[in-house]
Amino acid sequence: MSAEVIYGKQLAEELREEMKEEVKGLKEHGIYPKLVVVIIGEDPASKSYVRGKQRASEKVGLDSELIELPETTSEQELLELIERLNQDETVHGILVQLPLPNQIADQKVIEAIDPSKDVDGFHPSNVGKMMTGQETFYPCTPYGILVMLKRAEISLEGKNVVIIGRSNLVGKPVGQLLLNENATVTHCHSRTKNLQEHTRKADILIVAAGKPGLISAEDISEGVVVIDVGVNRVEGKLTGDVQFESARQKASYITPVPKGVGPMTITMLLHNTIKAAKRIHNNQ
Ligand SMILES: NC(=O)C1=CN([C@@H]2O[C@H](COP(=O)(O)OP(=O)(O)OC[C@H]3O[C@@H](n4cnc5c(N)ncnc54)[C@H](OP(=O)(O)O)[C@@H]3O)[C@@H](O)[C@H]2O)C=CC1
Ligand SMILES: Nc1nc(=O)c2c([nH]1)NC[C@@H]1CN(c3ccc(C(=O)N[C@@H](CCC(=O)O)C(=O)O)cc3)C=[N+]21
Secondary structure, three states, X not given: OOOEEOOHHHXXXXXXXXXXXXXXXXXXXOOOOXXXXXXXXXXXXXXXXXXXXXXXXXXXXXEEEEEEEOOOXXXXXXXHHHHHHHHOOOOOEEEEOOOOOOOOOHHHHHHHOOHHHOOOOOOHHHHHHHHOOOOOOOOHHHHHHXXXXXXXXXXXXXXXXXXXXXXXXXXXXXXXXXXXXXXEEEEEOOOOXXXXXXXXXXXXXXXXXXXXXXXXXXXXXXXXXXXXXXXXXXXXXXXXXXXXXXXXXXXXXXXXXXXXXXXXXXXHXXXXXXXXXXXXXXXX
16 A cells, blocks of 8 residues: 655645635735744744744735844743733734743743734643633644644544654644544653554554654554654754655555645644634624
């Protein structure tokens, strides 16, 4: 068997075309959806993601502003900036690129963002809503994965979903969203014993470990759906957590890196920003 490759990039482009129209309509009603991205420091990988977000925002017609601060920025300075953005009625979405330098506590910053502008879906109040099955901003990578699975018409109900990773950004929320869809969810992590025993039982395997090539054909069973979230730069090349060429021989569906989950993450960020703008307009 050779897997069908799910190109997130292609789906992302389709969805962005639809969003372009939606944004046009909003603008005709005087609503100009605006995303502000804050980046601290000079990490080249972070800068490259942020550029991607900027490009995509502009393409669908969102107003987007990039605020670049030096590595030495204090927690207080960042919190003050966030407060200013919270108060600014022209700003609908705020994203602070993670990870932050050591002098700044990630969680404090996440909690400072007004939940109604938290387009990353990381604020505890939005996480709580997701957990209790309420409508809210869902974290972009997990949401992008859900949309990809749905568009490929892969059913989730009763499926064994195995996730490698339990971070607050990816692993935990993707598990929660798929649990909400009635999947049976297992999280594996660095203390998991006999990883292979778990991965071989998966109907759908989601790999978000940040370990290049962690999963190969040996670790999966015939017909599995493989979603590779990992984005690793190895010798200047972008690669996932899955050995793509070997795994695709056994899988039924597989996502590539690049052109897989990454572009969907950005697309859901745009979606959340448009949603934020519409919500404020409707006084919700
Ligand atoms: N495509 C996209 O849009 C995005 C991609 N990413 C990428 O996804 C990956 C994961 O990101 P993130 O969740 O933020 O990373 P973290 O480093 O926060 O989390 C990694 C998780 O993987 C687990 N893990 C690490 N090594 C192993 C191993 N050998 N066996 C089993 N479990 C392991 C860790 O376990 P433990 O908890 O025990 O430490 C942890 O739960 C990265 O490559 C990142 O670049 C991230 C965001 C968006
Ligand atoms: N507050 C916050 N929110 C995030 O959503 C967030 C973050 N911080 N910190 C870092 C991670 C990582 N992340 C990616 C987004 C898109 C691609 C992406 O589009 N990748 C392209 C390739 C891009 C390239 O060529 O460099 C692809 O996979 O095809 C990758 C990674 C979002 N993150």
